[in-house]
Amino acid sequence: MFRTAELGRKVSKDEFERLATPLRTELLELQQLLLQADFPVIVLFSGVDGGGKGESINLINEWMDPRWIRTRAYGPSSDEERERPEFWRYWRDLPPKGQVGLFLSSWYSRPFMDRAHAKIDQVAFDTALERVAAFERTLADDGTLILKFWMHLGKDVQRKRLKTLEKDPLLSWRVTQTDWDHWRDYDSFISAAERLIQRTSVAHAQWQIIEGEDHRYRSVTVLKTLRDAIRNQLAERAALKAVANLSKETPKADKPAMTPPRSAKARASEQLASSLSTNGDVDAVLGEMHQGLPSILHTLEMDLDLSKKQYEKEMAFEQARLNELSRKAKANGMSTVLVFEGWDAAGKGGAIRRLTKSLDARDYQVIPIAAPTDEEKAQHYLWRFWRHMSRSGRFTIFDRSWYGRVLVERVEGYASRNEWRRAFAEIRDFEAQLVDHGIVLSKFWVHITKEEQLVRFKEREEIPYKRWKLTDDDWRNRDKWDDYEAAVNEMVERTSTSIAPWTLVEGNSKKFARVKILRTVCNDLERRLKKG
């Protein structure tokens, strides 16, 4: 879940300077529009010590007009506060419509610290988070824009930061025993954080995990996210209002209008756009910057390979192992669900065939997911996956899956922004139900580089018996590589959970990929069988 925030993403000083003025101007203009709007903005910062929470808050106050921003941080409750229900102090400090409230940890602080220090159990933690979620839902239902940033640092990065400080004679006083104690608790902090983020990330109050190592990267990301969110919400509310106003107008003529009526929403967006100065600059620089930034897929060592001999040996070993484990699983009534996603021509099909070779044909089903049937279209998008859940002891292998919602449907616009944003929580919930039922769930993203894909596409064009595999869609998808890559990155960030992590597979070598997949499936089965 946090792997996407340990990529070493950086923004150069030059890039930052090119952005600063136009982005700042745009934020100030948005703030002026916001003052007239009928909703407040809440921006909440939480995360690892040293991740840049305070600095981000300072930067927003510096770049925007601080008269319409209120900043709140909370220590232990005062007498005044303890005598009232816990949320009283947060209600009291809510920003009014048109203004921005910056909050440091706030309503997450107590449950999070209690859980990280094991003062409360998981059930109590979940209950506290449910109250937080209800609070945010109440505000969002009323129109409040809620942004939540989780500022993250990897364990090593944090250690390095402490070490550097210790070595510096002028700064070493900053590092106390408490800092090192906290660092040693890193893992329990992170595991509480993971649950917190999963339980309280919903479409209307999504957590954004921000890589906190590079201060320019994190500043740009926070400010860009803030800008986009305010802009979006202004456009949506303006559209709603325009529609509502139209409803109030009494039609003056019986005849329909001669020209087709303009959409209220489109007009509102245009108005908004024209009232903002055209900072094409900002988006151009952001676009370039985005190109240069690594995604989670860049962390893979794509030259991993196996010799033919190694491959044959390891493959034979894992296939035998899988056969044995699958029989044990069957005897135990334990079901397995495997999910395969990946680029076109990444080798999903081949990997699946190597897997099913070890299984009894009566005990598995491969479900290829293409466009939904009429019957499926008439149902919720998850319905067509629920229907394939097998009886116990079986393998169900999805060649593409429910993740289509946040990949192809997102990128191609088949699902609306709200639909795919909502899907992350829906999918986490769906998978939790599978795992709670005792199902072994393994998810694979089979990755190849863009160059490797081109080689394989060409090969398919040339070899007659492979030609059917290559469609125009494949070429079209390839054109949108960057969009898909961003979608994959967000998918992994939001759905790689402790109970159902993604396995990213280095797929430039088919041999390496196939063995890694088989081994992972075996390991997952073995682990679950041991737990009994």
Add this chain to the structure above:
Amino acid sequence: MFRTAELGRKVSKDEFERLATPLRTELLELQQLLLQADFPVIVLFSGVDGGGKGESINLINEWMDPRWIRTRAYGPSSDEERERPEFWRYWRDLPPKGQVGLFLSSWYSRPFMDRAHAKIDQVAFDTALERVAAFERTLADDGTLILKFWMHLGKDVQRKRLKTLEKDPLLSWRVTQTDWDHWRDYDSFISAAERLIQRTSVAHAQWQIIEGEDHRYRSVTVLKTLRDAIRNQLAERAALKAVANLSKETPKADKPAMTPPRSAKARASEQLASSLSTNGDVDAVLGEMHQGLPSILHTLEMDLDLSKKQYEKEMAFEQARLNELSRKAKANGMSTVLVFEGWDAAGKGGAIRRLTKSLDARDYQVIPIAAPTDEEKAQHYLWRFWRHMSRSGRFTIFDRSWYGRVLVERVEGYASRNEWRRAFAEIRDFEAQLVDHGIVLSKFWVHITKEEQLVRFKEREEIPYKRWKLTDDDWRNRDKWDDYEAAVNEMVERTSTSIAPWTLVEGNSKKFARVKILRTVCNDLERRLKKG
């Protein structure tokens, strides 16, 4: 909570027959429109044995076209089902878009029975209900219309029904020991039901509690609710679609349209209305019927009174008691929140003054709630109540309150339908936070009859020093008596919870009302002080 479903509401045979044909025709027409629509309908029945769950399902199947209705009831899980996650069988049975699914208890059944039989504790119950709520939220987010009916019978009514059956030699075989066992568990069933309904009643999946005693009343109520909900949702979705289509149209001319564009929503509603046959009949008969039906307020014995002597004696006693209890509460740091709602001229102010007479002026605050200030308007509607929460040991007395959201704001249209429907859950959550914090919360609806109100209004007109109390608004509100009464009935039904019940006060006699209020406050304080 269930008191509103124990009023002995009946529909006569004659009324029912006048309704049957037009209502049935309308439902069939709506079903035709629904077939073209992009959402399914889920109707779920649960409740007390003998409350008419099965009969309602039969009636819907009989009155509507059963080809587009699927009915599902669930017994213990089959082998097939147990081998899959619990919700698999419900997902499998979901109706496709355009169709209606009738469900008997279904996803509520297991957690409800487990809790009623004390097989699981409250935390496990809440967790199970949270999963149910997530399931319904997922479907509703996708557009599914969800209706949930809780068919209710009072304990006595159920006993009578069993007795009647036992006496009939031809039917006595129907009554088994199990029936009587269930009846004896009535109270634990009801308390589980109350929590279930509170936890899973949200705007998009509201429970409707239906009085199940009279089969004609319950049938008409279920069918009318179904009709209204489908009609509403069709109009809303049609409007959304119209707006979306407009956005797609490219404007063909640079000039704006000569006539003001008609609102897409208005057009969609008109189209819908014209495509339905005009069954003014149905609404007229329903209107008349509604007039004749008792609300919860009709259960009050409005001639309750006290002699002057009794009044003086009891008042002196309760005032002394309150004084003592309030000092104990203060010593214990225990806060009290009192809520007063009621008709204009019902005597709220007088009752509050009798109460505060017993309190130390430093320890209480009376908060009169009128129109919100500018500052309050710029915030969530609950904000202005949160801000008045006092330090511990104090009394905060609200003369009108957050219930304005579901009374005046609802009736006068200041809050949209979605806003006031959402408010029930928001208010329950708000009050739960107060009670969890240890606050004593008592809520009073001071009731007078319409005739008594007229007497008091006249009196105010005539007595110079009372004239300021009577405004034009009072007369306007009086004209909407029936709408307010319906709103009060729903308010009591949805917000009279075990932790924060409403006290309905018979207010035609001011003396009786004042003593009852004081005594209730004293009793509530005493109970909480004993719990410590």
